[in-house]
Amino acid sequence: MTARAGHAPPSGPPAVARESLQGKYAGFASRFTAFAVDVGVSLGVFMLALAAISFAARVLTGKDISWNKGDTWVITAYAVWAFAYFAYSWAASGRTAGMAVFGVRVVTDDGTGASARRAVVRTLALPLSLLFLGLGFVGILLGDRRRALHDVIAGTAVIYSWDARAARLRFLSRG
Amino acid sequence: MDSFQRQRWADGRLVTRREALAQAVTERAVDLVMSAVDVDELLEQVDLNAVLDQVDINRLLDRIDLDRLLGRMDLNDIVQHIDVDALVKQTDLGAVIAASSSGAASDVLDVLRSQTVGLDEFIARWIGRLRRRPYAGPPGPPDQPPPGAGP
Numbered sequence: 001m002t003a004r005a006g007h008a009p010p011s012g013p014p015a016v017a018r019e020s021l022q023g024k025y026a027g028f029a030s031r032f033t034a035f036a037v038d039v040g041v042s043l044g045v046f047m048l049a050l051a052a053i054s055f056a057a058r059v060l061t062g063k064d065i066s067w068n069k070g071d072t073w074v075i076t077a078y079a080v081w082a083f084a085y086f087a088y089s090w091a092a093s094g095r096t097a098g099m100a101v102f103g104v105r106v107v108t109d110d111g112t113g114a115s116a117r118r119a120v121v122r123t124l125a126l127p128l129s130l131l132f133l134g135l136g137f138v139g140i141l142l143g144d145r146r147r148a149l150h151d152v153i154a155g156t157a158v159i160y161s162w163d164a165r166a167a168r169l170r171f172l173s174r175g
Numbered sequence: 176m177d178s179f180q181r182q183r184w185a186d187g188r189l190v191t192r193r194e195a196l197a198q199a200v201t202e203r204a205v206d207l208v209m210s211a212v213d214v215d216e217l218l219e220q221v222d223l224n225a226v227l228d229q230v231d232i233n234r235l236l237d238r239i240d241l242d243r244l245l246g247r248m249d250l251n252d253i254v255q256h257i258d259v260d261a262l263v264k265q266t267d268l269g270a271v272i273a274a275s276s277s278g279a280a281s282d283v284l285d286v287l288r289s290q291t292v293g294l295d296e297f298i299a300r301w302i303g304r305l306r307r308r309p310y311a312g313p314p315g316p317p318d319q320p321p322p323g324a325g326p
Contacts, residue, residue, distance in 0.1 A: 024313040027295025030288075103288045111316060141302050144314055160313070164292065167285040172260055 021160040023111070025146040026104040028137075031158055037098030042085045046078050083123055091119035095161070103162030109155050122154035 054065045067074060089096040094105040094113045106114045106122070114122065129136025129149040136149030147157055295313070303310030 021292065021313060024315040027292070027313065028298050029294035030291045033291055101284065101287070102291055103284075141298070142306075145316075146314065157316075159315075160292070162288055164289070167289060169259075170281075170285060171289075 020166070021164040022162070024160050026158045026160050027146065028140045030102045030104050030160070031140060031148075032137075034096070034098035034102040034104055037101055038086070038096045041097050042082050043078075045085075046081050049081075050074075086126065087116075087119050087123040090114050090122060091116040099158075103160055104158050105161040106156050107159055109157065111159075114154070114156055118154050118156055122150050122156055125150035125153040128153070 050067050054067070057063060057065045069075075086096060089099075090106050091114065093100075094107060099105060106119075108114055108118060139148050139152065140146045145157055151157055299313070300310045
């Protein structure tokens with residue numbers, strides 16, 4: 001395996017990559033970093049959209065529009081955008097941009113891709129996992145199937161979708 | 176029972192004393208001849224190329240039942256003994272793999288994913304230690320979907 005408990009994780013491809021990880025349940029770090037990337041991407045795109053609207057309004061009307069992040073409608077607009085971002089990504093390909101970067105994807109209990117209905121349910125249930133200091137994410141750490149609360153509600157799981165063994169061979173071939 | 180007496184019981188039957196004596200003499204004679212012959216010198220005089228020229232390899236191969244031969248071999252055990260890492264490093268296989276894969280972006284992704292998986296394992300090992308449950312690697316469903324299965 002990659003690192004013995006109590007030691008820092010090593011650099012380079014981990015020894016676990018001697019086997020392909022495809023289909024194995026994804027761990028906490030992969031899922032959390034993917035989620036962080038997604039939050040950054042969705043926020044970044046939203047801010048860009050607001051800036052574009054401000055610029056267009058100034059060009060067309062000559063008036064400046066100031067955005068207050070505390071405005072209810074700004075928050076609502078972001079919530080709608082974030083919902084569309086996550087739900088569409090999971091329904092279309094089983095992965096968001098962050099998940100694609102870190103090689104994980106959402107599947108159903110039987111291993112097939114998540115349907116649109118499951119994707120919507122999962123997206124709506126996601127805030128529930130964030131409640132109580134993210135208590136809903138504990139299942140990723142302690143559960144045998146590494147499922148968060150929104151996974152349980154939607155009947156989904158997150159698996160590794162990249163071929164770790166092929167990556168290791170590529171790494172060795174360049175060594 | 177000496178060797179002479181043992182010969183009398185050859186082939187599971189009691190042979191005559193004369194037959195046993197003849198057999199013992201023959202064996203002794205063969206031993207003496209073999210000790211007198213210089214096998215190395217004999218082999219030097221043999222033209223192995225000429226012998227091999229007379230061997231019909233194709234006919235020999237036709238007589239080999241490859242299915243039966245492979246059936247008796249444990250290929251999984253053989254594969255387990257192959258050091259794939261060393262193979263990739265020391266042969267052109269590595270160059271083939273490198274050439275078949277994409278460029279720098281793919282390398283960055285590989286490293287990023289590998290590091291994150293390493294962190295996954297690091298965390299999982301610590302959790303296993305705290306729960307006093309041995310960690311045996313990333314869990315997976317009993318019936319894993321084929322790679323790439325998706326919507």
